Amino acid sequence: MAKRESNVDRVYQALRQMAADFAFMPDQRINESELSKALGASRTPLREALNRLVAEGFLTFQNNRGFFCRSLTPKYILDLYQARVAVECEALRLACRRADDQEIAALGDYLEQIEPDYESASDPAELLAMDETFHLRLVQLSGNGELERLLRNLNDRIRYIRLIDLKRMRDKMGARVPGELSAHRRIFLGLSGRDSAAAEAAMRGHIEKRREAATEAVRIAFSQLYVPQD
Amino acid sequence: MAKRESNVDRVYQALRQMAADFAFMPDQRINESELSKALGASRTPLREALNRLVAEGFLTFQNNRGFFCRSLTPKYILDLYQARVAVECEALRLACRRADDQEIAALGDYLEQIEPDYESASDPAELLAMDETFHLRLVQLSGNGELERLLRNLNDRIRYIRLIDLKRMRDKMGARVPGELSAHRRIFLGLSGRDSAAAEAAMRGHIEKRREAATEAVRIAFSQLYVPQD
DNA sequence: GCATTCTAAACTGTATACAATTGTGAATGC
DNA sequence: GCATTCACAATTGTATACAGTTTAGAATGC
The missing domain is CATH 1.20.120.530 (GntR ligand-binding domain-like)
Known part of the structure; x- marks a missing residue:
């Protein structure tokens, strides 16, 4: 079912846009299952994209609690x-x-x-x-x-x-x-x-x-x- | 089998150190299975850590070809x-x-x-x-x-x-x-x-x-x- | 009421399986 | 010899399952 253009890239681009636009509210916890359903991908590629966004400063991450939108201050x-x-x-x-x-x-x-x-x-x-x-x-x-x-x-x-x-x-x-x-x-x-x-x-x-x-x-x-x- | 301190963090720290030290040769392709075995984790957390390092500029990524060490020029x-x-x-x-x-x-x-x-x-x-x-x-x-x-x-x-x-x-x-x-x-x-x-x-x-x-x-x-x- | 404990649901963390793609080397034709 | 094709081995991409943790709410005691 794989494509020439990878899913994780599409997911990553979409998430980046969402994060830039504060489609996630500041400090909001991100529900992976829900989001993966919304983006039409499973949690594996979703989490890979989320991890990139953490490193880029768009999101934060807490152990066993998941991903959060960055604060807005x-x-x-x-x-x-x-x-x-x-x-x-x-x-x-x-x-x-x-x-x-x-x-x-x-x-x-x-x-x-x-x-x-x-x-x-x-x-x-x-x-x-x-x-x-x-x-x-x-x-x-x-x-x-x-x-x-x-x-x-x-x-x-x-x-x-x-x-x-x-x-x-x-x-x-x-x-x-x-x-x-x-x-x-x-x-x-x-x-x-x-x-x-x-x-x-x-x-x-x-x-x-x-x-x-x-x-x-x-x-x-x-x-x-x-x-x-x- | 989960721990108080997450695996992905340990893997991430280890990889970051390795990438900083050019334990991966410049432009070297990174074999996920091999590396995951060496680090004692499965490919899922490994790839999450690798994705972070891509965003941080330590590694690069090519679709369907995987992760590579950054060039050294x-x-x-x-x-x-x-x-x-x-x-x-x-x-x-x-x-x-x-x-x-x-x-x-x-x-x-x-x-x-x-x-x-x-x-x-x-x-x-x-x-x-x-x-x-x-x-x-x-x-x-x-x-x-x-x-x-x-x-x-x-x-x-x-x-x-x-x-x-x-x-x-x-x-x-x-x-x-x-x-x-x-x-x-x-x-x-x-x-x-x-x-x-x-x-x-x-x-x-x-x-x-x-x-x-x-x-x-x-x-x-x-x-x-x-x-x-x- | 209010705090506390307990229990179940929701969620995250990771291993694994398998599909899709890429890489490799042998076989073939020129 | 050299390029080309093909088959299969190696590798990546992603879904899914399930273990472990957190969270929320009910039940309990004060």
Whole structure:
């Protein structure tokens, strides 16, 4: 009954998405039998996937008690933002030093290309996806696979909160969120001018600004998770 | 037949150690049945542990082909050193800002306390353990659990190479390796003076220096792994 | 009522069985 | 000789069974 594409991978991807979206409530205990039925797989591949997610920081595990969703606390989210600063600033510094002009120009093209979408997009999820892509491409310019790995993991764990933050910004400031785009331009300007200090300062300020709004976003997240809107 | 302490945890710890030490050769395919027999557990808990190690970057996985040891290349090791710079420099910066005087003083005490051991210790593994402890405690002063998590993981994956590098330094420069200790003092001085720029510069130079020796250490690692010494 | 003990149900932990896939080496054709 | 095909051995993928542990709720004593 086996397939070309393995079941554990499908299960893993589904669970990762669910964990990122807090489809499991913070600290919620995960019932393996129930979940395996829902995902159409037996407990063996399910547990393999769950173990991966533990190692990635999406879930926790207690002996003889099973798997739990990670907690959602301001401290946790603030730490993730700081980790992003660590990873992205160092990557940017490296990119300034070693990315070649062609690679940098390609990122500049991308930035210009998405600008109209960025201005007009109303769906926060789309905006976030574009933002993540920009940041990821920056880190890729560092040529360091580990830093890229780390950023991907951080992005996945922080996305739920960032999405809330973005929605909140939109609601507060109207349809457009001008700050993000100009911040990206400032970062890119530093990079293309090989001015790592300027680029890093822009990056730090860019992330730090959202970090300052994170505690409030966590509060909203809780109210959404525990008092369904619909 | 279950125990108070789970099997999967024991298996996981053992495998992690083996993977860190390259008890599996780089790129080597891992035979599950054989390994499960060696570890005295069935394939089910073994595979759960293996999956965790994949997520942690110790192993890789290919569909229907199983688990493999990670590659060992200069690029990979150089990337790990750079990731350490990212994590440790940002943590240090944070520590300068938010660690209280008492915590910093405690780290200073630790530094003084191990100084005699550091001077006299001949076993590179001991030296490395002390070095790792210092760096880990520094990161803990940042108060950021994610950065600590990241450093622990990086340390475990880079340890084998660092050990070789340390042995080589000892063989080259005689019994004592004076540079490390004074570098630690310089980093600490920056921290205790709340001079994050100075502390960060010292940290960066400290790690970068070893990074420059990493390629040669990888070469030696290969010769050790593929041409047993005894 | 409230805490405590006991019992059964629910759940997790792991071994095992077997299906599906991959790897290997002999047999075959050129 | 060299590549190709085929069969079977070795290995991985997953379901299932059952042992052991935790949890929840009823029964009991105070």
